[in-house]
Amino acid sequence: MPDPADKHALREWMRRIRNEAAHQGVAPATPAEFSAKQRKRLLRSLTTGQDEVERRRLDVALTGAPTVEHTIPVSTLGPFLTHLQESVAAVAQALTGKPTSSASIPRDIRDATALSAAALFPSSFGLTIYGPPNPAEDSLFPELQSETRTVLDDAVDTVLDIVDLSEGSNQSNDMLAEQLVPLGQRALKHIGALTSGLSDAGVGLRVSWHTQGGRVRRSEWSPSGVQRVRYLCEVSDFTDSETVTITGWLGAASAFNGKVEIRSDSGEFIRASTDEELTPALHQFFNKRVEAEVEVTKVRFAGGRERKIYAVISLRNI
Structure with missing residues (x-):
């Protein structure tokens, strides 16, 4: 935007905006339409011309009292994004090989599960997160390039399975523990850190996971469900192997x-x-x-x- 004091530059800028809008079709009439338009524009710049279907998308809305002013403390948001990335990568490592408690996660798994926060959208506090481009060319499994499932799909679906089980009407933790424990000590450590940060901040989540073919999976994580998962992660005691x-x-x-x-x-x-x-x-x-x-x-x-x-x-x- 030009300097508002420069009237000539300001008029030229407004004329250019009107011309661009005329070529791009009808202006968005609602926050949802504006959000969709912004996502497409950002995705075009992120993918440098690649088809939108090539990138998975996770819409995450943070909910709860701390977000009523449509803001979130950076001390909550920063650790949340870090722990979300580490949880997805650790779950992917557990699903594709031997669950571990230490050592570095292989680079190909890191690359296949790398998440990028791209934009904000209207909600209590929401952001759009994209998976890596070209998941079909995942170097982990080149022989399965024709398949629509990716390592990232499996990891995110597993995390959302945990979310859904924690929100079930059955308050027994047995099924939830059976889902968590086989993922190993590293995954539980990162999921525990993720839930600990959310629980301490009194924040929940509303998630939409968009995959290839237009499939969408939606989950909602209440503060009580977050606390259930946190408890199981913290009380699970792993012995030396x-x-x-x-x-x-x-x-x-x-x-x-x-x-x-x-x-x-x-x-x-x-x-x-x-x-x-x-x-x-x-x-x-x-x-x-x-x-x-x-x-x-x-x-x-x-x-x-x-x-x-x-x-x-x-x-x-x-």
């Missing part, structure tokens, strides 16, 4: 999700994730008798219940 040797038949294997199912000689069915280096070679062991080195971690969560998490470190045919 131990390594055991298991022999049996490997009856199911997924190189996409890094998961196997082994029926041990004792008759026990073990569902386990696999180490990242082992995952590409799973086809060599499918439907064969194997000896597996398995890392076992015990988790004790609310109510004293205990759950074991299995991760296969190595396999050999026998």
Whole structure:
């Protein structure tokens, strides 16, 4: 916008704005229409000409008393965005390989789940967050480029599954814990940090997740649901892992999700994730008798219940 004191420049600027509006069609009449128009304009600049369908979109509206003036403390917003990104990346790592408590998340997973805040939209306090461009060219799984699902889709859907379960009418935490615990210690740490920040600020969420083909998933997270997840993350106690040797038949294997199912000689069915280096070679062991080195971690969560998490470190045919 030019200097308001320069009347000539101001008139020229207003004339240019009118001409642009005439070429772009009818001006938006409502805040929702204005928001949609702004998103399209921002997305064009972000994608440098790529089709809008190539980028996933997450509309997040922060709700609650702190947002009644359509503002949010930076001390709440900054950590929320950081913990949201870390939670999605940690869940993606848990879904595609062995859940871990430390070590860096692989760069290809980081790239496939990178989120970018692009714009604000009318709400109590809302922002639009985009996934990375060209998810179909995800270097993690080049053989599945024709599929519409991505690592980011799986990670965000898992987070929203947790949100929906925490809002269910059934106040038992068992189903919620069964969804959380297998994600491992790292994911629970980041989800715990995310919920801790929201809970301390008294803030909830309203989310719309837009994926390929125009599909939209909507979830709402109340402060009470946030608190339920926070509690489970904080009281879940992970023991130090131990390594055991298991022999049996490997009856199911997924190189996409890094998961196997082994029926041990004792008759026990073990569902386990696999180490990242082992995952590409799973086809060599499918439907064969194997000896597996398995890392076992015990988790004790609310109510004293205990759950074991299995991760296969190595396999050999026998």
